[in-house]
Amino acid sequence: MTDDQQTFADHRNLLFAIAYRILGSAADAEDVVQDAWFKWSADDRSQVSDPKAYLSRIVSNLSMDRLRSTQRQRETYVGPWLPEPILTESDAADDAVTADSVSLAMLVVLETLSPLERAVFVLKEAFDFSYAEIAEAVERSESAVRQAAHRAREHVHARRPRFEADRAKKRQVTERFFAASVGGDINALLEMLAPEVTLWTDGGGKVRQALRPLIGAANVARWLAGTAKRPYEGVEIADMTAEVVEINGGPGIVLSGAGRIIATLTVDLDDDGRIATIHNIANPDKLRAIAGGQPRSLT
Template sequence: MTGADADQQVFQQYRGLLISVAYRLLGTAADAEDAVQDAWIKWSAADRSQVTDPKAYLVRIVSNLAMDRLRSTRHQREVYVGPWLPEPILTGGDAAETVLEAESVSMALLVVLETLSPLERAVFVLKEAFGFSHAEIAEAVERSEAAVRQAAHRAREHVRARRPRFTADRTHRREATERFFTAAAGGDMNSLMELLSPDVTLWTDGGGKVRQALRPVVGATTVASWFAAMGTVPYQGVEPADMRAEMAEINGGPGMVLSAPDRVLATVTLDFDAEGRISAIHNVANPDKLGAVGTRTPHSVRTH
């Protein structure tokens, strides 16, 4: 095996981990792939004779590339048309996935991570999702250990205040999700109202490419009416009879993929409160963000 082959083999060994880190840091599968490709270029050009820990070295490269990308895209997200939601990914198929791994790619958590600084986000992800020590993270993000500890504390408090941990088990969430979509397809307002928290919030991301609500839709009655209409009126110009809705595991939890004969139209994921009612709904319809789901290729959410 040549040196180049060995270098590529080492990179491929950690590629899945790097994608997992980059996706949690950037919130889009496309940007994560780009960051990992850039990491490969840097790895190929580096003096690897000085690298004693390839895993740590590669995580450092991709973390810094992701933080740079976050800083450069911040303005784009500030002027985005309507709510900005992460790019959904299909997950599942891995029996070893833990609740922590699934939660760390949940739509609700990724939305909260958007409100952190790039440094806070990187520190939080590397510590909470991947279990790196403060010393390892300090080396990865090229900051002092004290600065990393401060950033970790700020990020943890910020996330805790805005994002409760999963409270409903997977079985309950899947059953409630199935009931929700059955009720929506049948226009059953009463069933929808039973499933929704009184102050449920619907976030819709069309990115200005397709017509969606430009502000969050709040309240059980309004949200129930929104979904009850889906079975009776065209959606993005597609008649209900020509749409297909299928359950899928999206970002670590049950969700729905809505499709036309020729394309994916949207994904819908649900978040639950302590009583097991639906507290938030994330509806991604921007076609630029449906590529990962459109390929029907599951992404691993493994953190090691």
Template sequence: MTAPSADPGRRVFEEHRRLLFSVAYRLLGSAADAEDAVQDSWLKWSAADRSHVADPKTYLTRIVSNLALEQLRSARHKRELYVGPWLPEPILTAGDTAEAVVDAESVSTALLVVLETLSPLERAVFVLREVFGFGHAEIAEAVERSETAVRQAAHRARAHVRARRPRFTADRSRQREVTERFLAATAGGDVNALMELLSPDVTLWTDGGGKVRQALRPVTGADRVAAWFAALGGVTYQGVDPADMRADLVEVNGGPGVVFRAPGRVIATLTFDFGADGRITALHNVANPDKLRAVSEGTAYDVGTR
């Protein structure tokens, strides 16, 4: 008996699934929400009349972008009421993605934090144009706006991001070296060693979401941030004794990061932003358990743009 042929619509969708997740995650800053948007995209795609779809990639991108835009608009009010700083949900990323500096930068925690300050339309236009290289006409179709409106949004978004996120050539080996030294200094409670690795105006952002005790405001200055981390080795955190806590250096959001584990669970992640001199300019600490599910599952996402 001959096996039934695979659904061609499903096959086409699966070919673009990684792209759809990559777009949705950069738009939403949440792996769980991005997965929901991808699943909803499949439902819309499977129910659509595809006989006149000339370019499935653009068509599917339009579906997932609009779904993500709807989620963004509904999420803005919730994020305004969020307890403490709101940080994106961290994800483990695949090593081959990290080899491409552009891909790594575009999924970094630091850039996602900047994208959070854009309007939903500006964010969508920036991601589709600057990260994925879609043309203005394609984006206009995807977000259902005029091409003129898209060009204006692209200009505003680009200027906003550049003002808050200066670009420089990242030395990935230097980043990893500094991260390793930072971990060693933290474990040893060595304030002086930490001070050498931190920029004078370094900022620590902590996200506990009101569910885990964290700083409700950014911690600024090398002396304060160094003291914060030097003390970690001697205090109980979330009921976990320091001797029972493990810190693993892994790739998080396209760069070197740290996953803090207690027996049977992940309790926090830490990602870094680096200056042109290789010193740490910002740290992003996520401890809200609702945002640690993707890391806890151990899935490494391929969020490349090609």
């Protein structure tokens, strides 16, 4: 391996981590990292004094360009568009800030930012880049970057309640919630769900899912109990296996059956320990990173 190859390899995890947070898609992030390698290989690197900053600039701009090109596709997506879940390593989960920055709830909020605001927010909040470093990375003035960061931070904080759930508690609730869902136990579900709980399901028009978010404990409990009474994509509930794994920095459930990954399920808790948000992703195109089985380090 040449020095240039080794330098890129040393920063590859960081580059993927930046791209994934900006794009919310592991597949797109991998493509961006590959494009960054081609650009890095072709560029004159003799004047590069800080490879990390240089590569971060390449990836940030490639990610913003790709995000702009995919936004129209996401606007016409069948049903809610949710980020692509990934398996994460325990070091990410042990760091509360890192775990929150890659949570599905956070990535959903980031979808509402402009590409520039999203890139600036990710570089500042997740990786603690200075404003000067971010300005160089996104090729804007430092003043413009500060303004974008302020807008993004206000927007995110207004839409992303920050509940500090105990990790063991969250795992326990996740397991209880799944057992109640599979068992069709509406009463048990109602006890665990916050009154204004929201269920987001993403089938992408390829598998059966709710086409709009379901809001309210009674609505969500009825929908979950109903799905447990019939086969899903030809697989009986009794024939499915469930595994609690690390998904996007927190405990989540991977459902498998008939030799394939069927869906992922993650929850967020409110400050009373009740389930406030549920993300259920079943679009087969978004389960490839989970099916790969390789946890990611996103620090």
